Amino acid sequence: MYQQISDGLRQKIADGTLPAGAQLPTEADLIAQFGVGRGTVRQALSALVNEGLVVPMRPRGYFVKERQPMVFRPQAEFRKRPYSAEMDAFVTEHSAEGRKPRQLIEVAIVEPAPDIAKRLHLEAGELAAVRRRIRWLDGEPFNVNDSYFPLDIVRDSEIMRPEDITRGANEVLAELGYRQVRALDELYVRMPTPDEAHRLELGPGSPVAYHVCTGFTADGRPVRVAVTVLPGDRHVISYERQWEQPQDGAE
């Protein structure tokens, strides 16, 4: 029975009858409408909360979650302007225009976790510098980005200062003789750890993308691993692709 109630509400959210920010019918309304007990109604509402569709705001009631996703476009790192008119339009549609950005940067010297050390080709005991950033938009934490560099190549550079680098850490690496010419992106989708949920103020039913980018010099040396935790309800991750050469197509 509770599924019938949650299915009905989910449908109204999906088709826009209940748009973002709208208040759901109250518990009393649903009890009267379906002739069921309060327990059943709460079960239906809590299913929607756990799917991340609805936010409880006591004592006012339940509201459809607002989403205003920001475009996360890894390719912007190597190429600011999109290739295509379509991406241009897409970025404009989802731009953070008018929203106020803020970030907090800290720098540490660490023995990185095995998965990071492996990607940087560091031996056990070798150290990395890490720049940790939290970014906010309009006071809401948007994502967490930790960038790791082999300590021996960045030790005496600006990368060690916990300040914004206007021309970018990649440019600093290039000036140090380690220009990145390619990168490998990995995207994992999972629930947040309790620590991530806390730092990013994530509600129930809010999974994250865990984005790991490894940057390589022309001779294949990995010089940077950037790990970004992206709350799914605040981002759309986007890429452009171009057709390369005639070949047997893959469906």
Next chain:
Amino acid sequence: MYQQISDGLRQKIADGTLPAGAQLPTEADLIAQFGVGRGTVRQALSALVNEGLVVPMRPRGYFVKERQPMVFRPQAEFRKRPYSAEMDAFVTEHSAEGRKPRQLIEVAIVEPAPDIAKRLHLEAGELAAVRRRIRWLDGEPFNVNDSYFPLDIVRDSEIMRPEDITRGANEVLAELGYRQVRALDELYVRMPTPDEAHRLELGPGSPVAYHVCTGFTADGRPVRVAVTVLPGDRHVISYERQWEQPQDGAE
């Protein structure tokens, strides 16, 4: 108190003390070890289940979830071989080798949902052909892929037949005069709908990536929208990027 128990177990899973497939201590063990009641122990275990880290297998107990993610590499569509040695190695490491693939294809003519119609530049009432595929590996459903095409351009083609197209639907489109030269990928991260959870046999704490790829011809006409639902616990999504031109770097 329950958080202390779940934190301890989470740490052991993270550092590999409890590897994939390992059995967790039993409820009785945890009750004895921490001197707490069964309710507290169950709360701790159920937190880990909801984070997607642990699978309950009654009556045997709780086990660390096994993950053998498959690489989902959208760029393979336009270019089979990776650009770089790094991607080559990465794909090999995560290859589905030895696992048995299977797919089910059905074709339908539909009035697509507004978000699909908009991407295909279809007017209200215009129809699309959709090829719906479910793919399994070793009997486990891996992902669901729905590819939409404007009906007027594919009406008399192989795309309408519910069979595998060896040379690929993209090649069929090219033969029809609609070769795609670029694509725009959007990735959304969210909890599955109940229908997706059912079709993909998803347990608790299993979010999905919702991947929407729109393919364009050289003159900017969208001729295909492919929607893929990728369970986070079965995939790593991966891209290669190449540095384009000297520019002001973005950190």
